Amino acid sequence: MLYREVGQFKTSYVADEAIFPIPLDRWFVIGLTAFAFLIVPLFAGQYFYAEVLIPVLILSIAAIGLNILTGYCGQLSLGSGGFMAVGAYAAYNLAVRMPETNIILVFVFGGLMAMLVGILFGLPSLRIKGFYLAVATLAAQFFLEWAFARVKWFTNYAPSGSVAVGRVEFFGIGIDTPMRIYLFVLAITVLLALAAKNLVRGRLGRMWMATRDMDIAAEIIGIRPWHAKLSAFAVSSFYIGVAGALWGFLRLGSWEPLAFDINRSFQVLFMIIIGGLGTILGSFFGAAFIVLIPIMLNQLPAWLGIPLSTATISNLEFMIFGALIVLFLIAEPHGLARLWAIGKEKLRLWPFPY
Amino acid sequence: MLGPFLETLIGGLLTGVLYSLVALGFVLIFKASGVFNFAQGAMVLFAALSFARLAEFMPLPLALLLAIVVMVALAYAVEFLVLRRLVNQEGIILFMATLGIAYFLEGFGQTVWGSDIYKIRLGLPTNPIFLFESVFPGGILIDPSELIAATICGLLVLVLALFFQVTRVGRALRAVADDHQAAQSVGIPLNQIWLVVWAVAGLVALVAGMMWGTKLGVQFSLSLVALKALPVLILGGFTSIPGAIVGGLIIGAGEKLAEVMLAPVLIRTFDLAGGGIENWFAYVLALVFLLFRPQGLFGERIIERV
Numbered sequence: 276m277l278y279r280e281v282g283q284f285k286t287s288y289v290a291d292e293a294i295f296p297i298p299l300d301r302w303f304v305i306g307l308t309a310f311a312f313l314i315v316p317l318f319a320g321q322y323f324y325a326e327v328l329i330p331v332l333i334l335s336i337a338a339i340g341l342n343i344l345t346g347y348c349g350q351l352s353l354g355s356g357g358f359m360a361v362g363a364y365a366a367y368n369l370a371v372r373m374p375e376t377n378i379i380l381v382f383v384f385g386g387l388m389a390m391l392v393g394i395l396f397g398l399p400s401l402r403i404k405g406f407y408l409a410v411a412t413l414a415a416q417f418f419l420e421w422a423f424a425r426v427k428w429f430t431n432y433a434p435s436g437s438v439a440v441g442r443v444e445f446f447g448i449g450i451d452t453p454m455r456i457y458l459f460v461l462a463i464t465v466l467l468a469l470a471a472k473n474l475v476r477g478r479l480g481r482m483w484m485a486t487r488d489m490d491i492a493a494e495i496i497g498i499r500p501w502h503a504k505l506s507a508f509a510v511s512s513f514y515i516g517v518a519g520a521l522w523g524f525l526r527l528g529s530w531e532p533l534a535f536d537i538n539r540s541f542q543v544l545f546m547i548i549i550g551g552l553g554t555i556l557g558s559f560f561g562a563a564f565i566v567l568i569p570i571m572l573n574q575l576p577a578w579l580g581i582p583l584s585t586a587t588i589s590n591l592e593f594m595i596f597g598a599l600i601v602l603f604l605i606a607e608p609h610g611l612a613r614l615w616a617i618g619k620e621k622l623r624l625w626p627f628p629y
Numbered sequence: 630m631l632g633p634f635l636e637t638l639i640g641g642l643l644t645g646v647l648y649s650l651v652a653l654g655f656v657l658i659f660k661a662s663g664v665f666n667f668a669q670g671a672m673v674l675f676a677a678l679s680f681a682r683l684a685e686f687m688p689l690p691l692a693l694l695l696a697i698v699v700m701v702a703l704a705y706a707v708e709f710l711v712l713r714r715l716v717n718q719e720g721i722i723l724f725m726a727t728l729g730i731a732y733f734l735e736g737f738g739q740t741v742w743g744s745d746i747y748k749i750r751l752g753l754p755t756n757p758i759f760l761f762e763s764v765f766p767g768g769i770l771i772d773p774s775e776l777i778a779a780t781i782c783g784l785l786v787l788v789l790a791l792f793f794q795v796t797r798v799g800r801a802l803r804a805v806a807d808d809h810q811a812a813q814s815v816g817i818p819l820n821q822i823w824l825v826v827w828a829v830a831g832l833v834a835l836v837a838g839m840m841w842g843t844k845l846g847v848q849f850s851l852s853l854v855a856l857k858a859l860p861v862l863i864l865g866g867f868t869s870i871p872g873a874i875v876g877g878l879i880i881g882a883g884e885k886l887a888e889v890m891l892a893p894v895l896i897r898t899f900d901l902a903g904g905g906i907e908n909w910f911a912y913v914l915a916l917v918f919l920l921f922r923p924q925g926l927f928g929e930r931i932i933e934r935v
Contacts, residue, residue, distance in 0.1 A: 351721060399916055403923045405720070406665045410863045411919060413856070414912035421909050425901040537856070541728060548725045586744055593736025600729030605714045608722045 278622045294472055311461055316454050324453035331559075331566045332457075332464045333521045338546040338558035339471050340514025345544075346553035347475055348507035349487030350400050354412035356539035357419035358512045359519025360532060361389040364429050366520035367438050371431050378445050382463070382520045389516020390509045392419070397508030401501050404490075416537055423532040439529030456525045463521065467514060472555050474510065483507050484553075515543075549603055551612030560611035568596060636770055637885050643775035645881020646782045647844070650837040651858035652865065652873040653786070654830040659867045660806040661826040662712070663720060667727045670855020671734035672831060674847075676700055677838030678738045681747040681847040689751070700831030703734075708824045735852055744849065749842040778840040785836060786874060789829075793870075798825055806868070860915035866925030875926060880911045887914075 278299050285291045295301040319328060341355050366385030369376055376384075396415040400408050423429050430438050443450045450459050474480055485493035486503040494500050523530050542565060550561020572592045576583045583591070607614055651673060658666040679699045683692035711726055793799040804812040805822045813819055841851055861880045865872025887910045895901060919925070 345721075351724075399919060403919050406724070406867065407863050407919060407923065407925070409665075409724075410859045411912075411916050413859060414909060414916045417856075417909035417912055421905065425905065426899055427901070545725070545728075548721070552721075587740065590736045590740045590744065593732050594740065595736075597729045597732030597734070597736065600732065601711055601726050604718075604722055604726050604729065605711070608715070608718050 278619065278625075280623075294469075294476070308465060312458065316458065319454070319457070321453055324457050326570060327566065328457050329453070329460055329526055331562050332460045333518050333526060334543065334546065334566060335559045335562035336464055336467055336521065337515050337518035337543045338550065338562050339468060339555055340511045340518060341543050342547045342550075342553065342555065342558050343471060343475065343483070343514065344507050344511035346547055346551075346557075347480060347487060348483035348504060348511075349490075350397075350504060350507060351405065351409040352412040352511075353409050353537070353540050353544065354396060354415035354419075355515050355543040356535040356537055357416040358389045358393055358515040359522060359539060360419050360423055360535035361392045361512075362386055362516030362519030363523030363530065363535065364423050364438070365389065365516070366524060367440060368429065368431070370440060370524075378443055378450070378524075382517055382524075385520030386513040386517040389519065390513040393508045393512020393515075394505055397505050397512075400504045400508065413537070416540055420532050420536060423535075435531075437529055437531035440524050443524055450525065460521060460525060463517070467517065468555060468559075471514070475555065479506060479510075487553075545600065547610075549600070549610055551610030554610070554612040556615065557610050557612030560615070564611065568599065572596070633889075634886075637889050638882055639771060640775075641882035641885030642878050643772070643779050643881070644885065645861075645877040645879070646779040646874075647775075647837070647840055647877075648854075648858050648861045648881055649865075649874045649877025650778075650782050650785070650833065650840060651854055652861040652877055653789070653870065654833040654837065655858060655862050656865075656867065656870055656873045657789075657826055657830045657833065661802055662805075662823050663723075663809075664712070664727060665720065665724045665867075666830070667724060667855070668707075668731040668734060669830065669834060669858070670852040671731040671738070672700075672703070672834040673838045673841065673854060674849065674852040675703070675734045675738040675838075676831065676835035677749065677842040677847045677851055678742040678747070680835065680839060681749045681842060682742045684749065685747075696835055697832060700835050701828045704824055704827035704831045707827055708820065712823055712827075713820060731852070735849070739849065747842075747847040749839060749847060751839065751843055774843055778844075781836065781840070782874075785833065786870065789833075789870065792829075798822075802826065857911065860911040863925055864915045864918055866927045869925070869927035872925055872927035880914065883914050884911050 278297075280297055283297065285296065290296070293301070295304060315328070337355060337359060340358075341352060344350050344352050362385035365388035366381045369384045370378075370381050392415070396412065399411045403411060424436060430436055445459065448455070450456055475483070482493070482498050482503040483506075485496070485498055486500060486507075490500055493503070519535065523534070527534060546561030546565045547558060548561070549564050550559070551557025569592060572595055573588070576588060651669060654669045654672065655666055658664055658669070676696060676699075680692055680696040683695050687695075707730060711730060712723075715723055715726055791799075793803060801812070801817045801822055802825065804815070804817055805819065809819065812822075837854075838847070838851065841854055845851065857880075858877075861873060861876040863876075864879060865874070865876025884907050888907050891910070892906050895906065
């Protein structure tokens with residue numbers, strides 16, 4: 276009754292090509308964004324910012340990036356952690372060596388460097404496919420992790436091997452309180468998500484999807500496979516690189532390569548599978564799910580009043596996390612975004628589902 | 630110069646055999662069900678933990694028997710609880726499911742069996758053997774337990790090859806590996822075959838776990854050995870048992886030689902804080918290799934039609 280397309284006539288091409296052609300969708304997204312910008316800061320507390328909102332937002336950028344590569348272009352990658360590290364360390368090096376640089380430029384530089392490295396490690400995708408490629412991207416992960424741990428130049432000869440960034444400033448305004456960090460990250464996330472949404476419904480996105488669905492057929496109808504695959508690697512690594520830089524600068528503050536190890540890659544991969552492959556919305560759902568689950572599992576024994584040692588808790592966490600992943604895949608292999616879509620379908624007929 | 634070189638080479642080859650033991654488990658499952666089983670490493674850890682803890686209260690053969698039972702039960706659980714419910718899903722979904730299984734097993738194994746470092750004592754000789762002392766000064770040092778591991782691995786491959794070639798179940802396994810649908814239509818029960826394959830992979834994991842456990846001690850890092858087996862896998866091809874063996878030898882030897890020969894050069898040239906190139910060298914080696922043979926050394930050639 277509330278949510279339907281009936282009677283909504285599009286009278287211009289612009290209206291037909293809109294991102295959200297249904298007004299209710301459009302108002303919902305605008306409303307949600309406004310809510311996130313204006314209302315959330317009114318009630319969110321320190322812990323909620325630092326442990327929930329900021330990680331979810333930053334990791335959804337990374338998830339969008341990986342979703343572009345894996346969900347839209349069909350190239351399975353296990354190297355996201357490595358590309359995040361490239362973003363973080365590139366941004367760090369620019370910030371340390373040219374302290375006057377605007378922070379936006381620093382993050383963009385992180386993204387661009389990750390993009391270059393991503394293209395380089397994307398080259399094998401022109402020859403190899405499927406799980407062979409997945410294992411090949413692990414080469415990127417391990418090599419990059421090693422490079423940032425061993426090559427002293429990258430860490431500016433820090434004796435401990437871990438790097439720290441100072442105060443982050445945006446045109447003279449210090450991004451130092453959790454609320455400011457949140458708003459800053461939120462703005463970047465919204466911009467990047469909007470860009471991604473537009474990319475995937477344009478020419479580039481269609482090229483990716485054609486390559487994903489059947490690469491040989493795509494090649495025959497005139498899509499250059501190297502163009503499609505490498506552009507997917509480039510855009511995806513840019514997003515992941517920016518996410519890495521944000522993660523390092525605004526979430527961690529100081530970090531070592533271990534922050535971007537293979538578990539980070541798996542984490543981002545879990546997000547897009549749980550959220551839904553090939554959807555931008557799903558990246559947000561997945562990021563929220565994966566960030567919230569460990570927090571809940573951590574709190575659970577305390578709530579229930581069961582005294583457990585930390586080792587047992589961490590083992591149980593592993594178990595429950597793994598079981599949840601499997602359960603989730605059995606229940607809904609197409610992810611949370613699919614559930615959302617089903618919900619919308621239902622809503623369309625509601626309350627008269629005949 | 631030749632002496633140390635040979636020593637590194639042989640040491641690398643022997644370690645390589647252990648890699649191929651882990652890779653073998655991957656290959657078995659991928660061949661029969663097309664599942665890229667990331668949980669193989671966790672299975673190695675779980676098997677080794679079960680064996681090590683059981684061996685604390687009972688004689689070795691009994692512990693081994695019980696560990697085998699545990700691994701078969703695990704295969705049954707995986708088939709019944711996970712695989713059966715994910716039939717006909719895409720490869721990536723199955724891969725993610727095995728990642729979930731890997732997380733679960735790592736947690737489960739350590740909850741049940743404890744998370745300390747445990748020793749496995751198989752009573753293997755540990756005194757190093759020196760070969761060719763007359764030819765090279767100091768001879769070539771070889772760890773006998775690794776030599777035994779290599780022999781066991783060779784025997785295992787032989788048994789597996791016989792099992793695949795001669796027995797009825799083996800033939801059914803090969804049929805399933807060839808074509809799921811065709812196999813099913815001639816009356817081969819897929820579920821049973823998967824159960825058998827996971828059980829065999831579990832046993833291979835047990836052998837691998839025992840060998841690695843003797844070498845490194847049974848601890849959490851054992852599940853990371855799987856990450857070392859992956860380049861072996863792409864080098865040899867996902868579907869080839871000989872590929873897993875040859876790949877393991879190449880990776881094992883290449884890795885050790887690189888650490889000895891290449892790492893010092895890299896450290897000098899790029900002013901590094903230490904070597905440790907073992908972690909990625911195997912991958913890069915495999916990657917370069919893949920550029921020339923995209924399906925690995927012995928993998929099936931993929932012919933695609935539109």
